Amino acid sequence: MNRNRRRNFISRGWLLVMYALTVLALIPLGLVLWFTAARGLPPALNVDFFTNVARPVGVPGAGVEHAIVGTLMMVGIASLMAIPLGVLGGVYLAEYGIARWAGWVRLASDVLVGTPSIAIGLFVYAFAVAPLHHYSGFAGSIALAILMLPIVIRTTEGAVGLIPNGLRESGLALGLSRWRVSLQLVLPAAAPGVITGALLSVARASGETAPLLFTSLGNTFFSLDPTHPVQALPLTVYQYALTPYKSLQNQGWGAALVLVVIVLGINLISRWVLRRQIALAGQL
Amino acid sequence: MAVRVEARPSAAVAPRRPPDRFRTFTTVVGSAAPAILVLIVLILLQQAMPAIQQFGFGFLTSTTWNPVAQDFGAFPAIFGTVATSLLALAIALPVGVAVAVVLAEPGHRTIRGVIGIGIELLAAIPSVVYGIWALYVLAPWSYAHIEVPVSDRLPFVGWLSGPSVRSLFAASLILAVMILPTLSAISRDVIKAVPRGMKENAVALGATWWETTWRVILPSARAGIFGATILALGRALGETIAVTMVIGNSYAIPRSIFNPAYTLASVIANEFGEATDRLHAASLVELGLVLIVVTLVVNIVALLLVHSVSREARLVA
Numbered sequence: 001m002n003r004n005r006r007r008n009f010i011s012r013g014w015l016l017v018m019y020a021l022t023v024l025a026l027i028p029l030g031l032v033l034w035f036t037a038a039r040g041l042p043p044a045l046n047v048d049f050f051t052n053v054a055r056p057v058g059v060p061g062a063g064v065e066h067a068i069v070g071t072l073m074m075v076g077i078a079s080l081m082a083i084p085l086g087v088l089g090g091v092y093l094a095e096y097g098i099a100r101w102a103g104w105v106r107l108a109s110d111v112l113v114g115t116p117s118i119a120i121g122l123f124v125y126a127f128a129v130a131p132l133h134h135y136s137g138f139a140g141s142i143a144l145a146i147l148m149l150p151i152v153i154r155t156t157e158g159a160v161g162l163i164p165n166g167l168r169e170s171g172l173a174l175g176l177s178r179w180r181v182s183l184q185l186v187l188p189a190a191a192p193g194v195i196t197g198a199l200l201s202v203a204r205a206s207g208e209t210a211p212l213l214f215t216s217l218g219n220t221f222f223s224l225d226p227t228h229p230v231q232a233l234p235l236t237v238y239q240y241a242l243t244p245y246k247s248l249q250n251q252g253w254g255a256a257l258v259l260v261v262i263v264l265g266i267n268l269i270s271r272w273v274l275r276r277q278i279a280l281a282g283q284l
Numbered sequence: 285m286a287v288r289v290e291a292r293p294s295a296a297v298a299p300r301r302p303p304d305r306f307r308t309f310t311t312v313v314g315s316a317a318p319a320i321l322v323l324i325v326l327i328l329l330q331q332a333m334p335a336i337q338q339f340g341f342g343f344l345t346s347t348t349w350n351p352v353a354q355d356f357g358a359f360p361a362i363f364g365t366v367a368t369s370l371l372a373l374a375i376a377l378p379v380g381v382a383v384a385v386v387l388a389e390p391g392h393r394t395i396r397g398v399i400g401i402g403i404e405l406l407a408a409i410p411s412v413v414y415g416i417w418a419l420y421v422l423a424p425w426s427y428a429h430i431e432v433p434v435s436d437r438l439p440f441v442g443w444l445s446g447p448s449v450r451s452l453f454a455a456s457l458i459l460a461v462m463i464l465p466t467l468s469a470i471s472r473d474v475i476k477a478v479p480r481g482m483k484e485n486a487v488a489l490g491a492t493w494w495e496t497t498w499r500v501i502l503p504s505a506r507a508g509i510f511g512a513t514i515l516a517l518g519r520a521l522g523e524t525i526a527v528t529m530v531i532g533n534s535y536a537i538p539r540s541i542f543n544p545a546y547t548l549a550s551v552i553a554n555e556f557g558e559a560t561d562r563l564h565a566a567s568l569v570e571l572g573l574v575l576i577v578v579t580l581v582v583n584i585v586a587l588l589l590v591h592s593v594s595r596e597a598r599l600v601a
Binding site: 008010011022029032036039091092093102109112116117127182206207208214234252253 | 304313314315316320327328330331379382402403404408413414415416421464468494515518523525549557568583587
């Protein structure tokens with residue numbers, strides 16, 4: 001009896017240890033969010049921060065408008081490239097996934113997700129920057145699109161794969177062709193899941209710094225021209241954080257706060273969309 | 285009863301199935317992923333050629349990095365990359381598995397939901413935000429509260445000497461935070477894939493919760509947790525920005541884990557923009573090539589491990 005009590009005691013002890021380690025894992029999340037808010041709010045609680053561009057150190061009223069605009073522009077162009085291709089690739093994996101080639105596509109997508117983003121930057125530099133002899137927002141968008149593509153492919157595959165075969169069979173029985181069944185019947189049914197994947201890839205691309213270092217480079221003025229260097233929020237955080245000037249460091253924290261709000265906002269929205277997908281798939 | 289055997293319809297009579305053009309089209313589009321992967325490796329190989337021809341295999345073992353003398357070697361960066369990643373894994377693995385065990389337990393749905401969202405948000409925070417936090421908060425804290433006390437109390441241990449704010453250890457700490465979500469999310473899936481029957485049998489035999497977890501569930505999920513660990517290792521090897529901000533950027537093999545160091549990705553991030561010289565740029569690309577080949581191998585091994593486990597689990601369950 002005594003021995004059993006000891007075993008139960010040990011079991012309870014380890015359960016406690018596991019929960020303690022879990023809490024320990026969440027502490028950095030709390031601290032990162034807290035410090036970003038505490039140090040980022042003072043500079044960000046100012047209209048100038050969103051409507052002005054960079055100014056020399058010591059000149060008041062500096063802002064990060066150029067970085068916000070640049071991030072929106074580059075991520076937008078990257079989405080136009082990556083999302084249609086990724087969705088079609090995902091449809092291929094879900095609809096023809098048993099083909100041997102599909103296995104390779106799947107493996108390549110998974111590997112591409114884990115490819116160091118700095119290497120993607122070097123790759124894009126080699127064919128989109130070096131031959132043209134200047135950095136550009138387009139090059140940055142291509143790098144971001146390469147990052148987004150595998151995420152869109154795999155999440156689309158997951159969402160389309162959830163749709164029961166009955167829907168495809170009823171479509172085919174009515175005489176619809178394969179592409180109509182896939183794109184006009186199955187894909188709309190899987191739309192919330194596909195949108196979730198697209199949103200997640202947008203969030204990931206918005207936060208990436210490394211692939212932009214040698215592609216979009218960054219600038220200090222307002223620009224809507226993607227054929228020239230373009231600033232992005234993560235680049236601002238990186239560049240300002242490493243300067244010795246307190247005012248720039250503070251702006252770096254402010255930009256980090258804006259970035260966190262955007263990225264976590266997109267994540268929470270995508271989570272909400274995904275819940276609708278699960279409800280929808282249950283109905284089918 | 286007689287079975288009527290129908291004659292096989294001749295090709296002329298049977299309706300010819302039209303070629304599935306949609307399949308061809310999506311196959312081509314889907315092939316973008318493998319094509320890009322192959323192109324990345326080939327283009328980096330081509331760009332690194334001058335350095336490969338100049339230094340040969342000696343590039344991997346040489347410890348010099350001197351743009352003025354045109355002499356380049358990768359060993360300190362390779363060492364720093366491997367050391368930070370392994371140290372980060374050592375820190376993150378126990379925590380990650382604990383989180384996975386907690387998340388895979390049935391019951392307490394609200395608490396688990398909150399923990400799950402927290403871990404996913406941890407994965408969503410951009411690397412540069414981890415970087416600025418590590419630079420101004422985590423690294424100074426670990427310097428004052430871990431590095432200095434430890435090296436003061438153990439002055440005779442060489443590899444724990446010479447504390448510095450920006451150090452290999454600080455980089456490993458922030459890497460540990462960043463790979464934790466990968467580790468715990470995949471481990472949770474693997475633990476959940478362990479057939480229920482195994483757990484029920486253990487409980488029926490009178491095993492406590494801990495005995496079931498430690499002697500039954502974790503051993504049968506071992507291969508998958510190993511796969512998750514390798515996958516996290518791949519993420520750690522390639523992480524650039526946060527590491528660059530806190531590792532101290534010293535191109536030498538550090539004598540202590542509290543000294544500044546360098547990683548493959550950090551050298552590229554810091555120097556490639558200013559590498560006007562052809563051999564310097566090619567050497568940096570070769571660092572990138574080394575990095576991408578290593579992460580490719582690591583990722584493929586990890587994916588095969590994780591996939592084999594979950595497929596087996598599906599067959600058993």
